[in-house]
Amino acid sequence: MEKILSLMTVVPAMATDDYVGFTFFIGCMAMMAASAFFFLQMNSFDNKWKTSILVSGLITFIAAVHYWYMRDYWATNMTSPTFFRYVDWILTVPLMCVEFYLILKAAGATKQLMWKMIFASIVMLVTGYFGEAVYTSQAQIWGLVSGIAYFYIVYEIWMGGASKLAAAAGGAVQSAHKTLCKFVLIGWAIYPIGYMAGTEGWYSGIFGGLQMDVIYNVGDAINKIGFGLVVYQLAVDSK
Numbered sequence: 733m734e735k736i737l738s739l740m741t742v743v744p745a746m747a748t749d750d751y752v753g754f755t756f757f758i759g760c761m762a763m764m765a766a767s768a769f770f771f772l773q774m775n776s777f778d779n780k781w782k783t784s785i786l787v788s789g790l791i792t793f794i795a796a797v798h799y800w801y802m803r804d805y806w807a808t809n810m811t812s813p814t815f816f817r818y819v820d821w822i823l824t825v826p827l828m829c830v831e832f833y834l835i836l837k838a839a840g841a842t843k844q845l846m847w848k849m850i851f852a853s854i855v856m857l858v859t860g861y862f863g864e865a866v867y868t869s870q871a872q873i874w875g876l877v878s879g880i881a882y883f884y885i886v887y888e889i890w891m892g893g894a895s896k897l898a899a900a901a902g903g904a905v906q907s908a909h910k911t912l913c914k915f916v917l918i919g920w921a922i923y924p925i926g927y928m929a930g931t932e933g934w935y936s937g938i939f940g941g942l943q944m945d946v947i948y949n950v951g952d953a954i955n956k957i958g959f960g961l962v963v964y965q966l967a968v969d970s971k
């Protein structure tokens with residue numbers, strides 16, 4: 733009995749007012765549940781959509797694993813798990829670019845378009861990491877560079893080659909593309925707010941009072957699970 737009790741104390745208890753820890757915990761569960769859903773659903777679709785739903789599941793599954801570690805890191809250190817956060821993003825955000833490519837492939841999307849978007853997303857995340865974790869005194873400059881890469885992605889899907897392909901495809905594909913575009917324009921805009929809450933810059937007076945990790949966790953739940961559900965809905969509509 734004593735052995736069991738001493739083992740139990742190894743598990744860090746979560747304080748009832750630790751709302752940041754709470755969002756890591758809920759985020760972890762939500763990502764796991766979403767992954768189970770996508771993986772179980774994928775086999776009821778034909779090959780054309782199976783891969784897209786598989787990718788939706790991979791995005792939430794990779795996030796679930798990272799949230800498992802981030803939840804633990806937060807509980808132990810009470811500081812932001814910046815490294816795990818960015819490793820998660822650098823794996824999942826390019827996969828979201830792959831989703832755009834997959835749904836537009838039938839309309840003639842090229843791999844070149846996909847790689848352009850992946851490249852821009854990597855620039856966005858690496859420069860964001862520099863500002864948040866490496867050159868923290870220059871956070872505003874790195875955030876700006878990251879923001880330019882972000883707007884390039886927004887431009888590409890709303891007005892560039894990807895939007896033209898979506899218009900050519902028409903129907904359910906075009907409307908799903910439009911919804912995913914809104915996720916990138918509105919849902920992804922949550923992240924720079926988190927960045928400004930967690931770094932020093934001209935914006936500190938405006939966003940300084942907010943909690944960076946809560947903002948990032950909310951953003952991830954909306955963008956990873958919501959994005960996946962849009963792709964799932966498109967597969968249902970095209971059945």
Ligand SMILES: *C/C=C(C)/C=C/C=C(C)/C=C/C1=C(C)CCCC1(C)C
Binds near residue numbers: 821859878882920924
């Ligand atoms: C699943 C994770 C997703 C969709 C993560 C997206 C992250 C971003 C769109 C981050 C963007 C940033 C800026 C536009 C400027 C400041 C630095 C970042 C990296 C937070």
